[in-house]
Amino acid sequence: MKFVNIKNFNLLVAIAAFLIIVLPAMMFLNFNEEFAERKEKIGFIILGDITIPGWNESQYKGIKAACEEFGVELLVRDKVKENSGQCTEAIKNLVNNGAGMIFLASYSYSIEAQNIIGEYPHVAFATNSAEVHAKNMTAYFARMYQARYLSGALAGMRTKSNVIGYVAAMSNTEVNRGINAFTLGVQRTNPQAKVVVMWTGAWQDEKIEAQHAERLIKEAGADVLTYHQDEDATAQVAEKFGADFIAYNAILDTKSEHYLTSVICRWNLYYSDMIQRYLKGEINSVKNHWLGIERGAVMLSEFSPAVTEKMITRLESLKQELVNGNLIFAGEIYDNTGKIRCAAGEAISDDTLLEDINWLVKGVEVLE
């Protein structure tokens, strides 16, 4: 009996020592875990299939690279249809999964989700349209129009017929801004040239795009084509009819001399900048965030052999102007109805450029 007691006593001492030493140590470990930074999660919602080249793939690759750069986790919800309610579901799902920042990477998402955004004040939303504003949402975009301007300058130099075709999805601020910048670029190198625009009415509609491209060549006599669509049907038509073309948002897999260049955005750089701002807690302090050519966010891809050295030099100097802070939408600008949109000594503000371009610049014709 006594012997057992001694044993118990030693056991008690051992347990006490264990409790005294190990428990606090475990508590400390727990503390440390609590103190350890939680890994940030970024949500990403996009319209199409992220494996299909064009807008969707370029966006996805960009944000993926940016997330890898900062070691944050990327949560992707793709093939989320606009105006179907899927977007709000995706947002809820992402928030529940711990996303601290959510990219709405399609133009109409923000309109659709504007009510739910306010319900998550601690989540930073970012969208590529300037249609809706919210305290916790930043409109982000690259100054794509700067590259459009340069590509317009190239088109102006390349056209012989002085007619340049533009297949565009629909008339909204983004598209109009692109058309206007392109046209101002064309006029910079070729004041005689005009730009003929045809609306397709959809971001993706290969058939109509192809039809319109063909009409622009055959009916309008365009010898250089460009487009503002998610995919590259226009480029294929131009190639087919031997017209020069400037692609958009993707580097095409063709060696044709007619493929002059692509207007591209370096989305990884762009997303990297956005995510960094998010991580630094700066994202929601600005309404709009534009990243321009001075940071290398937008650019023209490698030129076709058909583009001469002289042309390239000219484009370089134009690009330098922009980098140095020269504004495209500054000075006297009239729209194609003759109305003055910007007086001498003035500049169109960024806000206007983002939200309120419902006109086309002088020199643009629309082919119905």
Add this chain to the structure above:
Amino acid sequence: MNEGGFSLSKKYIKKIILQFATVLTILLLTGFFMRMEVRDLLNTTLEKTMAKQAADLSIVAEERFAKELAELRLAAKYLELHPNATTEENFLSILKAGNENISVGLLKLDGKAIHGKILSKWDFLRLTSAYRGNEVVDYCAGKGLLFAVPVMRGGNVQAAIYRLYDDKLLTDLFGLAEYSSDTRLLIQERNGQIIIPYKDYGEADKKFFLNATIQHGFKIIRDKLSTHRSAAVYRDSSLGEFFLFATDLPQTNCTMIGFVPWAAVAGDIFRIYTLLLSGGTLMLLILALVSAYLFVVRTKAEESDALREAKQAAEDANNAKSIFLANMSHEIRTPINAIIGMNEMILRESQNPKIIDYAQNSSAASETLLSLINDILDFSKIESGKFELVPENYKLSEVIKNLVNMMRPRAEKKNLAFTVQVNPNTENLLFGDSVRVRQIVINFLSNAVKYTRVGSVEFIVDGEKISDDKINLKFTVKDTGIGIHEEDIPKLFNDFERFDAKKNKNIEGTGLGLAITQKLVEMMNGKIEVQSVYGEGSMFTVILPQKIVGNELIGKIEEKPHAAQEKYQPSFIAPDADILVVDDNEMNLLVATNLLKATQVKVDTALSGMSCLKKLAERHYDLILLDQMMPSLDGVQTLKMARAMEDNLSKDVPIIALTANAISGTREKLIAEGFTDYLSKPIDVKLMEKMLMNYLPAEKVLSSTQEKISAAEKPSEPVSDLINVEKGLEYSAGMTDFYKEFLLKFVSLKAEKQQKLQATFEAGDWKNYTICVHALKSTALSIGGEKTSEAAKELEKAGKILMAATSSELEKQESADFINKNHAAAMKLYDALAAEAEKLAETL
């Protein structure tokens, strides 16, 4: 056992100390790691806090920027609505607020100034943003902090209005230095190169920022700032411990950086922690100490429990042993009693010398057996601490004679030369336990005889007087026996120890002899010295301090010639006496009855307590011998019932206990129970006769000499003219035994009495002297010492005259002279009488 226990507890203590040290080390290590951990944790936490505070600072800065911008926005709005040049100028001067370090201006988009000075867009890279319609905060080293807002016209920008703060103003303007007295804050460009210092920025601060550790810290911060709004790190540099922190100022190209000494931020918190840790450590230490203490106490308690149990067990075992010994002594003594009794009967009754010889041998063997039992009993008494010495006056010469008489036949039987040397100048009259003295010496002597095969045994007696009344008796026993190995000598006195077991296996004995001897010697404050050469012989010397009680030297010891076994003579006869002997053992009854045959006492027997009580009711007995240990009714119970019995015809007669239980304390116990006296079994005939003589009614006891005059005639032969034996016998009612008793008593008391007499004489205490002389007169006469008695009578007479009130001075003088003259002569007579009486007693 104690030794073992001690080393065991020492081991325990060592173990405890070791455990304690281990626990302490673990605690210290834990404490140390905990401290490190807590410090790291604290620093990490504080880094976060600092980063947050820095972020808050950036918000403060942001708010101030917002305020600036709001003012400018208002101005821009005003200008947009009042495109009038004079108003513009007035308005701008208001914005300037009269401070020469603030400049205000209005710029056209091409960079030309409408008012104020032109700003280079290379200095303020963000200025372009204002032309795009955005509000701008920009900093240029050397130029200052710029705030600019666009002046709109509809959706278009027409100009930019700006306000520029000179560097000098910045510290005051943004009040960053006020944040905390220990904190140093400054603003730098995001590339980290150019520093806008705080107020008293000096060489030491420059050195601080150039310190490699600090620079490394800021590098870490810059890396962190790429993904964080603000950051802070803890650095332990050669300049001290610091928290470094930084935050990017939003919408500008500036970073605010700062540092604060560690102690200013963490000192108090860490002090709290240290306090808690110390408290905790203290508690743990106390816990550990208490645990250790409890452990020790517990261990001790267990040890003492164990000891108590062990002690109890030992005591139990010892009790069991004592009980066993008591039982054994009873069981063994009973048959020995029978053997000795029967031998005695044979010796008394047989006329056949051969049979007498056998009986003598048998008797000797029985005596040996009895002595062995006695050894064991002695040992058990000594062991249990119940052994007591019984000191009395004795004559050394008697003891020596007795010893020699005992040992000589044994030695001679082995053909050993037995020589005795006694220093004649040794004091003879001593006080001590003579029985035990005898026992001690017997032991050495019998060992010497036992272990010597050829040669001699030498017995030397000497005495060394150490004071007037003390003597160191020295008995030396030398033999030419087998001797003892030197290394065995210390073991010699161990219990039950025997050497050369094989060689000595035919030597009888318990092995307790020397152990008992040593214990006895110790009890007498004596000592034993041993010298021995193995194979050549040993010499044992025992020194015993004894008291001297008389003025007598031992002189020459005369050895009595070896007396042949005398025919037994009873010391008395009592034909009219009736006694009852009660014993459960028929053999014992037979022995007792036969032993008493010669005394002619009528012996009745009873086999149990019950039959004893029955017989007591039937008739009267003069004495009862009652065995103490009997089945059902034992002696004590029988005694009590007998004493309480109404119809007991022998109610007040002496009852003497018979007991084989010779353990010490028996006698006292029995007398306390109500026995008159006790007799130890086996019954010693002489002792029993003496007992009967004492306790039987005097009128029934007759001297045996009255019956056997021939036997009495022998001692009546006059030994000298000093003693009239006839007269002496007359005083002893004709009984030689009585007479002998008187003689011996006279002799034994002589030393004391003479001493007293001498003392009173020398002191001139005539009153007591007279009393003493009177006593001498009667005692001397009672043994037949007529001459001495006469001399005493004369002295008494003189003494009486001397003491009488009626005596004249002359008479007194004459008496005193008489005493002085005759005292010595009377004393000589006294001495002679005593010597004579002693001689006579021996012959009786």
